[in-house]
Amino acid sequence: MLALSVAGQSNAATADDTCDGNPAPIRYLLTFDDGPSAVRPDNPTEKVLSILSKNPHQNGIKAVFFTQTRAVNGGGTEYGRTLLKREVEEGHLLAFHTATPRHSNHRYLGEQDLKASLELGIADLTSITGVAPKLVRPPFWSYDALTLDVYQQHGLQMLLTDLSANDGIIYGINFSLTKRRNMRKLLAAMRPRWCQNTLPVVDGVTPIVVTFHDINPYTANHLEEYLGILLDVAGELNVQVSEKPFYDAADELERAALARVVKDSNNAPELPGIWNWFWSLFR
Numbered sequence: 001m002l003a004l005s006v007a008g009q010s011n012a013a014t015a016d017d018t019c020d021g022n023p024a025p026i027r028y029l030l031t032f033d034d035g036p037s038a039v040r041p042d043n044p045t046e047k048v049l050s051i052l053s054k055n056p057h058q059n060g061i062k063a064v065f066f067t068q069t070r071a072v073n074g075g076g077t078e079y080g081r082t083l084l085k086r087e088v089e090e091g092h093l094l095a096f097h098t099a100t101p102r103h104s105n106h107r108y109l110g111e112q113d114l115k116a117s118l119e120l121g122i123a124d125l126t127s128i129t130g131v132a133p134k135l136v137r138p139p140f141w142s143y144d145a146l147t148l149d150v151y152q153q154h155g156l157q158m159l160l161t162d163l164s165a166n167d168g169i170i171y172g173i174n175f176s177l178t179k180r181r182n183m184r185k186l187l188a189a190m191r192p193r194w195c196q197n198t199l200p201v202v203d204g205v206t207p208i209v210v211t212f213h214d215i216n217p218y219t220a221n222h223l224e225e226y227l228g229i230l231l232d233v234a235g236e237l238n239v240q241v242s243e244k245p246f247y248d249a250a251d252e253l254e255r256a257a258l259a260r261v262v263k264d265s266n267n268a269p270e271l272p273g274i275w276n277w278f279w280s281l282f283r
């Protein structure tokens with residue numbers, strides 16, 4: 001089953017296909033899940049922040065961090081909270097991922113526990129940023145109509161992803177030897193929709209959502225290379241990238257993210273990697 005879904009993605013258009021729709025250039029909307037990390041020394045979240053701020057591709061990149069505000073080895077610690085504050089001070093956007101000690105699946109929490117967890121996380125993030133978070137990403141990409149409804153009741157909109165580095169360490173994959181091939185395959189799968197102008201255009205560009213995990217030391221150590229790969233594969237696939245390829249202001253970033261949220265669980269986009277297949281086993 002996994003092989004079938006991978007083969008399906010590789011059937012996507014290539015750079016040779018003409019693009020009649022005169023589409024708006026893409027702009028990469030970077031997102032980071034599961035952080036902050038409280039590991040010291042060599043903290044991966046700190047490293048990610050430094051690279052976003054200064055790198056050979058574009059300085060001052062702003063990202064959305066889907067945070068775990070009560071994680072035992074991260075956001076629930078004093079150092080974790082210091083990093084959450086630093087993310088805000090550096091102009092990034094904080095969003096909700098979990099407010100449980102671990103990476104709890106929202107679909108299995110039960111409605112009351114999910115609500116309590118959302119309220120806790122919203123309060124945690126509001127105390128740090130001064131405003132309630134608007135975006136949520138479900139752990140393990142796992143949600144159903146009820147999950148989505150409870151999110152929306154709490155003023156949260158669900159953002160999934162277009163490209164994923166598949167670098168989550170939760171399920172045991174903390175490195176990728178095939179990161180260039182993976183990103184190229186995922187962008188190639190997006191290309192027909194970009195060409196046909198069926199993706200939302202915000203502020204003159206087509207936001208393409210990319211997911212990494214800032215608690216993953218491999219990601220932190222290779223982020224600069226990942227940024228280069230994103231630019232390279234767009235060039236290879238003849239997908240035009242905006243003059244500033246990555247977002248550099250939180251307000252634009254938020255407008256772009258809100259244009260890409262999932263409103264209705266019946267209209268669900270593909271999940272990254274193995275996750276469509278994995279969750280289909282439990283439906």
Ligand SMILES: [Zn+2]
Pocket residue numbers: 033034097103138139140170
């Ligand atoms: Zn996660």
